[in-house]
Amino acid sequence: MLACVLTTGCAVTAESCSAGSPSTSVAGVPSSSASPSGSTSPTPTPTQEPKPGHVVIVADSPYGPMLYDGTGQPIYLFTAERADSPACYDACAADWPPVLTRGEPRARGDVRDSLLGVTRRDDGSRQVTYAGHPLYSYAHEGTYEVLCHDVVEYGGTWLVVRPDGTPAPA
Secondary structure, eight states, X not given: OXXXXXXXXXXXXXXXXXXXXXXXXXXXXXXXXXXTTSOEEEOOOOOOOOOOOOEEEEEOOTTSSEEEETTSOBOEEETTOOTTOXXXXXXXXXXXXXXXXXXXXXXXXXXXXXXXXXXXXXTSOEEEEETTEEOBOOTTOOTTOOOOTTEEETTEEEEEBOTTSOBOOO
């Protein structure tokens, strides 16, 4: 069994960084326009496109092909959970951030679109699921770095997820 090295630090997922503030002006258009009467009118705002969903891909690992997010962050499931109900909150979610999405999650490569889904967390955010399992990353791993397969922590075991939706063997 591999051991996780716990360090202090902060993990920020791509989804949490993408919120950004909406644009207040359209490129090439001044922030206010004068009408023929001399009054000003607000700048038109661009049409809001639906937020793209979190991308899930498959790549090789020491445990065979497994799921990663679109940035190469390894994805895990938590055996303490049953069905699609998240059980990892507070300190657990700080170490094992849930894979969140604003739009529908998107499958790339060998990821089975039919196995992707979402579930609601207690705070109303939408967590990506695969084959019914809520998905997580480990906050202290780098891109394509798999350190915590078969780690027992927070009342369950953390396992990487294979493209068929099953955990890799422990």
